[in-house]
Amino acid sequence: MNPVLFPRTKEMLLSMVKAYPEARFMAGGTDLLVALRQKQKALPPLIGLERMEGMGDILKEGEEISIGAACTLKEVASHPLTRQHLPLLCQGAASVGGPALRNMATLGGNLCTASPAGDTLPALFLLDARLDLLSETGLHTLSMEAFITGPGRTALLPGELLHRIRIPIPQNAPIQHFEKVGNRNAMAIAVASLAALIRMEQGLVAEARLAWGSVGPKVIRSSEAEAALVGKPLREESLKEAAFYAGKAVQPISDIRASADYRKTVSASLLQRLILYRDSDCRGEQS
Amino acid sequence: MSKPPENAPISFFLNGSPLSLSVAPGRRVVDLLREDLPLTGTKEGCGTGECGACTLLVDGLPMLSCLMLAAQLEGRNIETVESLEKDPVGEKLITSFEEKGAVQCGYCIPGMEMTALALLRKHPEADREDIRKGLSGNLCRCTGYVKILDAVEDTAKNLTAPKEMP
Secondary structure, three states: OOOEEOOOOHHHHHHHHHHOOOOEEEOOOOOHHHHHHHOOOOOOOEEEOOOOOOOOOEEEEOOEEEEEOOOEHHHHHHOHHHHHHOHHHHHHHHOOOOHHHHOOOEHHHHHHHOOOOOOOHHHHHHOOOEEEEEEOOEEEEEEHHHHEEEOOEEOOOOOOEEEEEEEEOOOOOOEEEEEEEOOOOOOOOOOEEEEEEEEEEOOEEEEEEEEEEOOOOOOEEOHHHHHHHOOOOOOHHHHHHHHHHHHHHOOOOOOOOOOHHHHHHHHHHHHHOHHHHOOOOOOOOOO | OOOOOOOEEEEEEEOOEEEEEEEOOOOEHHHHHHHHOOOOOOOOOOOOOOOOOOEEEEOOEEEEHHHOEHHHHOOOEEEOHHHHHHOHHHHHHHHHHHHOOOOOOOOOHHHHHHHHHHHHHHOOOOOHHHHHHHOOOOOOOOOOOHHHHHHHHHHHHHHHOOOOOO
C-alpha cells in the first residue's frame, strides 16, 4: 500500500518528492482518482496539496489577483476578489460539475487536467493568466499558451508543481462573459463554451478577446472574429459577421456528446448571444 | 523516509463523536464507511463523482465520498445520513420527504438529504431556484425531482415560518 502524504510546507513537499519520485500530485482528486481507478491498479504514492500553505488562498498583489492552485472552484467562484475583478473566471469555475464537486475540485487541478472542455481554461487564456511552477530548482513562470501543450498535456516536468495562478486585473471595466452549452445544466461536460472579454469606448468595441472551449485540442481564439467586432457598436450585424469567422476557426471533433457540425453551430451561436449580455452586469465591480 | 505501514492511524469526528482507527490511507471514504464501520446509509452510485449519491458533509460542506481517500479525513468533521435524525434541520427534512412522498427507490435520497441539509443550514430562506441549483449535482433516476424539490422547499418554509401566528 502506497502512502498518501499531505505536506504543509514547500520544504516538506520537496523532501516527499525526493523520497517518492514516482508520486503523483493530488489537488481535489476529482479527475485524478477517477483516472487512476480506471487503470484498475493500486494507487501510486500520492502527495495531496489540500493542506499546503500558500496554495489555498486568493490575494490581491499589486495589480494582480493571485490564486493558490489548490483553491477549490467553489472558493474561486465565490471569493470577493474574484467576484469583483474576474467575473469571467467566476462564471467558468461555477460551470464545472455540481456543488459538491466544486467543493473538492481545484483551479490548479482543472488546469493540470488540461481537458479541451476544462471550463476555467478559456477565461484563463483571455485574462492572460501567468502560472507559477514550483520545483526543486525554484519557481518559474509560464503563460497559458506555453503551459497547455495539448489535450490532457501540460508543460509540467516530473516533480514540478503548479503553485499559483496570477491574473492581471482587467482595466477599464470590460464586459466579461462566459457561457457553456452542455447536455444538461449541471454535471455536464461542455459541448462548447465561449469566454468573451470586450472593452467598450464611447459605444464602440475598443478591444475584443474571444476564446472557445471544447471545440478543439486546446482553447481556440479567432483573431478574425475579434477584429470583426472592433470599432463597431456591439450589435447583431457585427456579432453575426464575427460568428461567421468563429465557425471557421473552431476545430471540433464528433464524440459521444455532440457532432462536430453541432459544435460549430453552437460556437457561432454563443457569440451571437453576446447581444443578450451587452447591458448585463458582467463587468465586475471596479474598485 | 521509512516505508510506511500498510495501515496508518487517522483521527476524525464522525457524526459528532471522535473516532481513531487504522486504515489503508488510499481506501475510499465510501468503502471505509460502508464496509469497515459499517455505515451503509451512504450509497455509491456512479463512483466517478457524477451522481452525488455518496455525498456527505466534510466540515459542513457537501463532498463526494467516492472521490475521497481515508487519509484526507484526518482532523475533519464528517457527517453522514446516519446523523440526520439527530439534527434539527435534518429531522425536518426527513419529515418533509415522507410527507411529500419524495422517495421512490430511495437510492439517491441520502445524498439529496445531506446536500439539502448543508444548503438549508446556510440558507434557511432558500427559494425553489436556490434549491434547484443546490441539488443540481444529485441525480435521481425515478422521481423526476419535483417531489424532492417540494420536500426541500417545504422544509425551508418550516424553518423560516414564524412559530405562532400573532
